Amino acid sequence: MAFMFNFSAETADDKKEGVSDSNCPSVQVADIKCDKTGNHHLTPASEVCVHKQSEIDKSITVSSHKVGSTILKYLDPSDVEEQIRSRGDKEGAIIKAISAHSDLVAHVYEGGLKIWECSLDLIHYLQEVDIDFTNKKVLELGCGAGLPGIFALKHGAENVTLQDYNEEVLEEMTVPNVLLNSPDDKGDINGRCRFIAGDWSRLESFLKDHDITSKYDIILTSETIYSIESQPVLHDVLKALLSPGGTVYVAAKTHYFGVGGGTRMFEDLVKERGDFTINVCKEYKDGVQREILKMKLTHESDNR
Numbered sequence: 001m002a003f004m005f006n007f008s009a010e011t012a013d014d015k016k017e018g019v020s021d022s023n024c025p026s027v028q029v030a031d032i033k034c035d036k037t038g039n040h041h042l043t044p045a046s047e048v049c050v051h052k053q054s055e056i057d058k059s060i061t062v063s064s065h066k067v068g069s070t071i072l073k074y075l076d077p078s079d080v081e082e083q084i085r086s087r088g089d090k091e092g093a094i095i096k097a098i099s100a101h102s103d104l105v106a107h108v109y110e111g112g113l114k115i116w117e118c119s120l121d122l123i124h125y126l127q128e129v130d131i132d133f134t135n136k137k138v139l140e141l142g143c144g145a146g147l148p149g150i151f152a153l154k155h156g157a158e159n160v161t162l163q164d165y166n167e168e169v170l171e172e173m174t175v176p177n178v179l180l181n182s183p184d185d186k187g188d189i190n191g192r193c194r195f196i197a198g199d200w201s202r203l204e205s206f207l208k209d210h211d212i213t214s215k216y217d218i219i220l221t222s223e224t225i226y227s228i229e230s231q232p233v234l235h236d237v238l239k240a241l242l243s244p245g246g247t248v249y250v251a252a253k254t255h256y257f258g259v260g261g262g263t264r265m266f267e268d269l270v271k272e273r274g275d276f277t278i279n280v281c282k283e284y285k286d287g288v289q290r291e292i293l294k295m296k297l298t299h300e301s302d303n304r
């Protein structure tokens with residue numbers, strides 16, 4: 001059985017900045033594939049490699065979003081979707097979502113090809129409070145287009161790992177966006193990036209097995225706590241990957257109507273587990289109510 005829910009609202013700023021209307025979708029959660037034991041088939045982790053000669057398809061519109069004096073370029077999501085559709089690869093996760101007229105098919109495609117409004121809230125917040133990314137190891141979980149991670153790169157992060165559920169999203173959207181923001185950057189931001197696909201439950205062991213940074217000073221994540229089922233998995237990966245003294249910033253809606261997730265539910269989970277302190281650092285009341293949450297490890301020494 002599938003059901004529909006209204007997931008998001010577009011702000012006046014989005015229109016001004018040219019963020020896609022797809023930021024305001026109705027989301028359909030399609031049936032979840034399970035094996036005989038009832039477990040979901042979760043996407044295993046894999047790394048997407050960037051080749052120096054990688055080129056961006058010139059037929060895709062490039063848009064930009066200005067945050068303070070920083071300009072973040074990104075591929076127009078609907079153009080990217082159109083290009084994927086035109087290739088007609090029926091097995092692709094994104095094609096499956098498009099065919100289901102859905103922005104999100106749970107455990108198949110988790111919505112990474114759009115730019116969701118809380119990712120813009122997050123970069124504006126990072127700018128506003130002047131977070132110091134210099135020499136920091138940064139992880140963006142559920143990155144989609146990757147704008148917060150790219151913002152960190154442009155602001156001096158030592159390295160940034162960009163993670164998305166879908167390899168296709170990283171290949172079609174995240175990597176091109178990093179490349180788009182690289183050429184005029186003396187620090188070669190592309191050389192400081194890793195791109196990891198797969199379910200959060202597989203991330204920690206993948207990073208360890210592949211000698212990739214296993215603890216991060218700053219973890220960013222936007223619009224990733226809509227699913228009640230996924231919140232504990234996200235909590236556990238945050239706990240496993242945050243450095244002692246590190247900070248997590250979560251940008252999300254207060255309530256995701258129809259699915260039950262949201263900031264209050266996540267805050268309750270975090271408090272119940274006791275591994276982190278958590279507080280609301282910013283609230284947005286225009287359109288759908290949204291927040292920025294900040295988390296720190298409660299017992300720093302536990303995570304060494």
Ligand SMILES: C[S@@+](CC[C@H](N)C(=O)[O-])C[C@H]1O[C@@H](n2cnc3c(N)ncnc32)[C@H](O)[C@@H]1O
Pocket residue numbers: 110111112113114115116117118119141142143144145146163164165166198199200201221222223224230233
């Ligand atoms: C609604 S999209 C948000 C994308 C982007 N952060 C933004 O705000 O524009 C949700 C993101 O969470 C990620 N995600 C959701 N559940 C996940 C899971 N169980 N494991 C890994 N990633 C997941 C997907 O990769 C997807 O990009």
